[in-house]
Amino acid sequence: MESSPITTTHIALVSVPAFSHQVSILEFAKRLLHLHADTFHVTCIIPTLSSSPSKHSFFFDSLPHNIHCIFLPSVNFHDLNNNGVSVEIQTQLSASRAMSSVRETLVSLSKTTDISALVADAMAPEALEFGKELNILSYIYFPCSTMVLSVCFHSQNLDEEVSCEYKDHPGLIHLPGCIPISGRDLPDSMQDRGSLAYKLFLQRCQRYLNGHDGILVNSFMELEEEATKAISQHGNGGDYPHVYSVGPITQSGPSGSKSRCECLLWLDKQEPNSVLYVSFGSGGTLSQDQIDELALGLELSKQKFLWVNLRAPNDRASATYFSEGGLVDDDDPLHFLPKGFLERTKEQGLVMCGWAPQVEVLGHRSIGAFLSHCGWNSVLESVVHGVPMIAWPLFAEQRSNAALVSDGLKVALRAKMKKPSVVVKEDIVKLIKGLMEGLEGQEIRRKVKELKKLANSAIMEDGSSTRTIANLANKWKNKHT
Template identity: 75%
Template sequence: MEAASSTRTHIALVSVPAFSHQVSILEFAKRLLHLHNDDTFHVTCIIPTLSSLSTPSKPFFHTLPPNIHCIFLPSVHFDDLKSNGVSLEIQLQLSVSRAMPSVRDTLRSLLGSANVVALIADAMVPEALEFGKELNILSYIYFPCSTMLLSLCLHSPTLHEEVSCEYRDHPHLIQIPGCISIYGKDLPNSVQDRSSLDYKLFLKRCQRYRGVHDGILVNSFVEMEEEATKAITQNGISNGDDVGDAHSNYPPIFQIGPIIQTGPSDPKIGCECLLWLDKQPRNSVLYVSFGSGGTLSQEQINELALGLELSKHKFLWVNLRAPNDKASATYFVGDGLVDDPLSFLPLGFLERTKGQGLVISGWAPQVEVLGHESVGGFLTHCGWNSVLESVVHGVPMMAWPLFAEQRTNAALVTDGLKVAVRPKGDTSGKSVVVKEEVAELVKRLMEGLEGGEIRRRMKDLQKFAACAVMEDGSSTRTLSKLAQKWKSLGRFYQKNIECGN
């Protein structure tokens, strides 16, 4: 990719070694450039790595605009984290922390050759903002998740003092400012064991969020999470109730979503499923995908398959992976797909469902699938990227959360927005959703009065999402104001350079 021009306003991004995070922050960069197509901005994204790029991610990076330059740092030492069996969150957090000296060196070299005015770091690496202070540039967090989760993060130091037991054992619903109240078991994985390193790192990140001076960019939009937005922007006051002085130091937030993956997909990926969808009736297919890293146990694969068969509804099941009792087993390994689903699907399942469904072990172009007129529902792990893609395309959801913050997202879309149905039990591997419940949920989502109401609410939310990113939409106005601020600083710095200051 071309080197940055010194006359452009330069923005530096810091991501993490997880493709879903990289997609989100780079799509933000693409949105910024799209709004200012006068060649004003150049973006450099610094990406710590754990291994080589996965096959499905390569087309995404190869099609980035020339004004976006990615620097992939050398892989950090990682084997000790995997071999010790530490959680996904700790693996991600500690591996990125080990890359911080390289991030700092890269930023310093950028400042020596480019007009850098702002640093924007992924929410998993708030420590990178220390380099922004050191280098005297604006510093922001890019929060690729919901405003509800951000409200929880900002409130967590207070919540830690208010609740003494494990959250999953708390007898009452957990109050999150400006949001629906949820059960403790639906809080993110990282807070489920208060004695764990996971929890300590989570609280440390939350404290750092409170100290972000220039602001937090959130991949959501006001119209979807209005009360959560108010709870943060009004210093913790929501619905007229003061929730405490501890909230008075909340940073400014900027709602800039929905940001989802855009651009052409690899023509070699997904041809089979798109051709199959072309032959199906409108709104007739349930799309099933557990994202880039989700895995199910053998028993759960069997029950899900048999439940889909029992429902009699059409389905498209993609990214099928080998059974694993650990829900996030392939999160860091994007190529961990199996070649032959016949080896672990129920005996005779594919033959019996021929014509009813299609199962593929490979990747699918998810945005194109969700935008296809034959898709009428989405069984999803509730990663935030997938939730927003479903909202943008107006597809109702069956929430099947597996790990990380996915249960919190599932509570939001099911109990808050009411655009999803959800199994009664724990879907992250501690219990099994049996085939009869799977079939019942599919029918509730795809047919009848309840399914119709969910579809209507989702179509309304889809309209709000479209409005937010229109020329005069709420998110577009917010991002435009930020861009103008950055451009003004860029012109100021450039003038000083030309004057020899």
């Protein structure tokens, strides 16, 4: 008797014009396909900007054959870009402006294939309306922590309970299952309650609570157990949607270079656990004063360091989030560093203004710690590789993440600003020595090694996140049976 052919289940994803978000949702798709080979086909619909860089094409070129990306025409962005508008507003409004194209694409897809589920990025929740329209299961993909999701779920209550600006609130903010958090550490969108960013944030949070089949969060039960349990208890009473912990979802696959890049070759020559890796992500920038203080702090620490993705100074921390900008002098791209710094530290460290393969760097034996902006992708990559952190948040929800890793998980030391918006070199030296050499650093190292084991367990064959994804996969496969 012949076996019946395998039926392919089609899933549609909707992302936003931000590479870190695109990586996260597509890595989730890769994880789904890895666990359920040949039974799924994924189409990812991606709004674009005229300023979208081509430097990430290697990532899309390396995707499996059963993940297909549709890049939508560029949305009109000129009234927002370079106008002091926050990253959150730019991301959400650019996604919103692409929704008519998203709907058109989904309707066209639905005419040729049975779509079982729609998964939309947390910054594009409007797309879930199309799931209802097409009678398909609809989910939000939340690329941040469960704690930040809890902030979103409680945002309306907080708005009613707290009368002042959150940054001026005298006490700590208490959320079920989460560490108490300072109002100053809530996401940027909450820091000006009269702003458009705050209005859009509250609207987005309301959509998280209603009108879909669940939220996929890029975390894992063992990392944020109490927060996950607290949300689940509310969910059982019908207050919250079902939350699926599917992480850690981190970047995998080709790094974009067939040969080992300069920084990996340099790391090969260093002693085990001896190098501090410094990166503020794909879009973070520092002021001139802060670049000077960080450079001198690295030098004075006498610690080996690898400083990558360094951009020309800018007083807006997110100034280059949507572009490749930041370099102003091709002949001397690092001219803005303190005079003589590169010469004095040529045996101590390596500074790069360009891209570095972060996953390979964090997995390298010579890396001893990570000075990070605390983007959630970077936090998870650090945890997966068991690398302790210096938490140095810049924008978006990064201060919330910094509070979680330093005060909650206790796998990081946090940079504190003494001057207005500047961490001074003396404190930078203390942070580096405390983490790389001190007793406190030893305890942090022990804790992050424990989390590394838990992260690996979560994605093993019978791990908590693997089981969660299996449950989702079965639901999606059975949608049309």
